Amino acid sequence: MNIFDIVGPIMVGPSSSHTAGAVRIGYITRRLLGEPVIRAEIGLCGSFLATGKGHGTDKALVAGLLGLAVDDMRIPESFEMAKKQGLSFRFTAEEIPEAHPNTAHLKVEGASGQKLDIVAASVGGGRMKVCSIDGITAEFYGECPTLVVQDRDEPGQVADMTTMLAQANINIATMQLYRDVRGGVAVTVIECDQEVPRESLHWLAERDGILKVTYLSMEEAPV
Amino acid sequence: MMNSLQQMAEQCEKEGIAFWEMVLQNDMSDRLVSREASMQQMQQMYRTMWEADASYDPKLHSASGMVGGDGEKIRRAREQGVLASGDWIGLVMEKAVKMGESNACMRRIVAAPTAGACGVVPAVFLSMQEKYHYTEEKMLEALYVSAGIGAVIAERAFIAGASGGCQAEIGTASAMAAGGCAYLLGGDAEAIIHAAAMALKNLLGLVCDPVAGLVEVPCVKRNVIGAVNAVTTADLAIAGVRSHIPPDEVIDAMRSVGRLLPSSLRETGEGGLAATPEGIRISRNLR
Numbered sequence: 052m053n054i055f056d057i058v059g060p061i062m063v064g065p066s067s068s069h070t071a072g073a074v075r076i077g078y079i080t081r082r083l084l085g086e087p088v089i090r091a092e093i094g095l096c097g098s099f100l101a102t103g104k105g106h107g108t109d110k111a112l113v114a115g116l117l118g119l120a121v122d123d124m125r126i127p128e129s130f131e132m133a134k135k136q137g138l139s140f141r142f143t144a145e146e147i148p149e150a151h152p153n154t155a156h157l158k159v160e161g162a163s164g165q166k167l168d169i170v171a172a173s174v175g176g177g178r179m180k181v182c183s184i185d186g187i188t189a190e191f192y193g194e195c196p197t198l199v200v201q202d203r204d205e206p207g208q209v210a211d212m213t214t215m216l217a218q219a220n221i222n223i224a225t226m227q228l229y230r231d232v233r234g235g236v237a238v239t240v241i242e243c244d245q246e247v248p249r250e251s252l253h254w255l256a257e258r259d260g261i262l263k264v265t266y267l268s269m270e271e272a273p274v
Numbered sequence: 275m276m277n278s279l280q281q282m283a284e285q286c287e288k289e290g291i292a293f294w295e296m297v298l299q300n301d302m303s304d305r306l307v308s309r310e311a312s313m314q315q316m317q318q319m320y321r322t323m324w325e326a327d328a329s330y331d332p333k334l335h336s337a338s339g340m341v342g343g344d345g346e347k348i349r350r351a352r353e354q355g356v357l358a359s360g361d362w363i364g365l366v367m368e369k370a371v372k373m374g375e376s377n378a379c380m381r382r383i384v385a386a387p388t389a390g391a392c393g394v395v396p397a398v399f400l401s402m403q404e405k406y407h408y409t410e411e412k413m414l415e416a417l418y419v420s421a422g423i424g425a426v427i428a429e430r431a432f433i434a435g436a437s438g439g440c441q442a443e444i445g446t447a448s449a450m451a452a453g454g455c456a457y458l459l460g461g462d463a464e465a466i467i468h469a470a471a472m473a474l475k476n477l478l479g480l481v482c483d484p485v486a487g488l489v490e491v492p493c494v495k496r497n498v499i500g501a502v503n504a505v506t507t508a509d510l511a512i513a514g515v516r517s518h519i520p521p522d523e524v525i526d527a528m529r530s531v532g533r534l535l536p537s538s539l540r541e542t543g544e545g546g547l548a549a550t551p552e553g554i555r556i557s558r559n560l561r
Contacts, residue, residue, distance in 0.1 A: 054301050055315060055435070057387045057450075058395070058417055059423035061322045064377030064488040065336070065387045070438075102487035102543070105560060107380050127380045175434055177385070271514050 060177055061122040069106035072173025076155050077115020079193040080169050083265050086140050086161040088116045094156035098246055139226030185236045188229045196243045197267040203260040204230045204237040211258050221245045277429040279521040283463035284558045293463040294415040297422035316414045319384050323396035326383050330372040334379040341490045345372030349545030370397035370501040387433040387446050390489045393445035400455050402458050419457045419468030420450035423470045431529035435482035436541040438532025444500040445477035451504035456511045469511035471521035476503050479531055481539035483546025486557035
């Protein structure tokens, strides 16, 4: 936490966790998908479900999916914007056992048919945490360049990833491994100190056993 | 690290630097940014506060319909000269309510330290500048004072209603504003930290009991008590009054009170005003 978490952030009200954090969840989902969202099914849990409407959580999530930042004055009009930009969405009530009280479950589809399933929580002060990707646990905050790789749970996969990063001269900040079952699908989350070049991501995606490469860049995205 | 108001004040004295300067230097080394970059960011915060105040729209109402239009009522009452607390305190009240209302109506605000308490610091700062015509530079220095106080409270205790009740939000905002106000009035580091301590003491035990769980009732009006309390405790500090309990110990007391609060009084909307018959009725109607 720095002093601009104390005096700041600049945001559209009324609640840092129910509004700003919700925008961030939508925004990071949009960035992870890597293309405009055309369809979204958004499940709301806990306090998001109970008090979300009064806090504009629904509008905030959609605004984020459209790529708006937390201080964008258009957040209250996000539903109309979605209509114009061809994003269809619907909200459902959802129960996820043991989930953080401010949790959303987003199933999104992009313009080229790509799909992404994200569970994320708003953890206070406008910060968010991704809890799972495509049904497998994967925890990160989306505050630095993040590489999320889904692969077959086999020896050597992680070596490919770290070799790629080493060759691109990228330092790893944190690294986590998850899997559904032994020999099934594994998820590797690597938070980096530098941006990963596009070519490196392509190279990795072509490797045998790599099922899906998702990358969160910190560079400004076109809205 | 900023984890003790007392140590910060002592170090200011030892090094012969102002409290705000210490907070600024801390930010520069913490985030590896230049003095200019830090100052520019703080300027953006202050200008956004100013814009949010200036662009208040009395016609706006929150999604629930509970909040809106009260800031305009105070402005008119001030104009008519009917307020016992006088024109300038009236101005502080007006600005605090306006910002709280703007927040509830999904306008752009600066969380300080939270969105629910976003009216306290700007109400005091903007009113002080209107009264004394300080330069923007001076106002930014005072904002560093406020940020430093808030950072210490966040470090030693908490700043979220869900963690420590309203005392953690409006209480912290009030302490931040009080310290900044004492600085603007010419107070040294000691006056600053005692203004903050007295402000926080006055709000110890304040529970977070939002009706229907929304940042509306009683949040908006509590910004008024946070702001006015900040002005009066800054005045006490300038007059030479000191807190008998050392400032850091006051913050620690806030933490222990917060930990003793049941979860029904920590932002869940299950206790206090939220649990009154009217609070329950409003909540039911919104579902």
